[in-house]
Amino acid sequence: MNKQPRWTQTWISGTRATGVDLGYPGERLGLPKEGAGSVSGFGRRLGAITVDWLICTWAITRGLLGADPRSAGWVGLGVFALEYIVLVGTIGSTLGMKLFGIRVAALDGGRPAFGSVLLRTLLLCLAVPALVWDRDQRGLHDKAAGTVVVRG
Numbered sequence: 001m002n003k004q005p006r007w008t009q010t011w012i013s014g015t016r017a018t019g020v021d022l023g024y025p026g027e028r029l030g031l032p033k034e035g036a037g038s039v040s041g042f043g044r045r046l047g048a049i050t051v052d053w054l055i056c057t058w059a060i061t062r063g064l065l066g067a068d069p070r071s072a073g074w075v076g077l078g079v080f081a082l083e084y085i086v087l088v089g090t091i092g093s094t095l096g097m098k099l100f101g102i103r104v105a106a107l108d109g110g111r112p113a114f115g116s117v118l119l120r121t122l123l124l125c126l127a128v129p130a131l132v133w134d135r136d137q138r139g140l141h142d143k144a145a146g147t148v149v150v151r152g
Helices: 007-012 042-064 072-091 095-100 114-126 140-145
Strands: 102-106 147-151
Touching: 042 072, 042 095, 042 102, 072 095, 072 114, 095 102, 102 114, 114 140, 140 147
Parallel strands: none
Antiparallel strands: 102 147
8 A cells, every 4th residue: 555645635734744844943043952042933023023013103103203004004014114123233123032032143143134034024015025034943034144043
């Protein structure tokens, strides 16, 4: 009897369902499996971006700048982008990332270059590139910028 998985199992259940070992996220990048420097999970990233978005749209845009609620979304996006460019470009993480213990790193482990931060932020603001991930849990925005989000 043939032990090969059916062709539908390879795309419905993913590659791991066929018994292929893809390794842990970040292994191909030379990152540790767990702890500091390992690839950050989705929950931490979602928590960090939620905190950053709330700070930028509610606290800064509406609270400090007093923006009209109808335009607060666009103004908030601009404040959000500015926060990312300034904070990730200088200290490697935003306020939300600090809270959740993650940071943006270049593939060599150091702080990303300003051009990488700028490109990553632009693509993050478009949202779709950040929602398409590879097996190392890097979004298209990270791949294009040569960055990875790791645990602090």
